[in-house]
Each structure stands twice: as structure tokens, then as C-alpha cells.
Amino acid sequence: MKKIEAIIRPERLNDVKQALDDGGFHGMNITQVTGRGAQRGIIHQGRGGEAVTVDILPKVKIEVVVGDQAVDRVIEAIIGAARTGNIGDGKIFVIPVEEAVRVRTGERGEVAI
Numbered sequence: 001m002k003k004i005e006a007i008i009r010p011e012r013l014n015d016v017k018q019a020l021d022d023g024g025f026h027g028m029n030i031t032q033v034t035g036r037g038a039q040r041g042i043i044h045q046g047r048g049g050e051a052v053t054v055d056i057l058p059k060v061k062i063e064v065v066v067g068d069q070a071v072d073r074v075i076e077a078i079i080g081a082a083r084t085g086n087i088g089d090g091k092i093f094v095i096p097v098e099e100a101v102r103v104r105t106g107e108r109g110e111v112a113i
Helices: 010-022 068-082
Strands: 002-008 029-035 042-045 051-054 057-066 090-096
Touching: 002 010, 002 068, 010 029, 010 057, 010 068, 057 068, 068 090
Parallel strands: none
Antiparallel strands: 002 057, 002 090, 029 057, 042 051
């Protein structure tokens, strides 16, 4: 099993949720986060014409746990829905998951996800 964490633009969230849902991946956690990457922020015109750099930007983190065989499909769904082609589109991380347990039934492994 793998946990896929995707950091994306907030305005792409609904498209990514729909793409995952269309692919049969219904369970996910979504967190509002802030951060910075290669983009290193954006520059706004402040009062009096001075430049103001905002280097910590709002993003959304989506977490999905899937079986090993589904990883590529989830990644492609996220990329297809989140990509704008501009810097700041985000990152995807794939992390091994040792075990999953469904609290309600006690089921373990992939059947629990």
C-alpha cells in the first residue's frame, strides 16, 4: 500500500476530487496548508508602489491511500486535474504504508482502505 500526498493549488481542488472520484478513488483527506517551493512566492504592488513579496502561499494537501497497483492511476488523475502549466502547480509524494486498519470492523490491509 502507498499513501499519496499531493500539494496543489486551492482552485484546482474540485477538479482533482472529481478526477479521483471518477477513477474510483473515493476516500481522501484534505487539509488547507501554506508553504513555498521553487516559486518562492509572488510579488504584489503595495501601497505607494513598493513591491511586497508574499512567500508563503495557500495550498491544499490531498492524502489518498491505495494499493500498490493503483498508484500510477491516482498520480495521473491528480496531474491531469491539477496541472495548469504554470509554476506553483504543486508536488506529489508517494510514501509506503505498512498497515491499514478499519476501526469499525478491525479489517486489515488493502480491504481496510
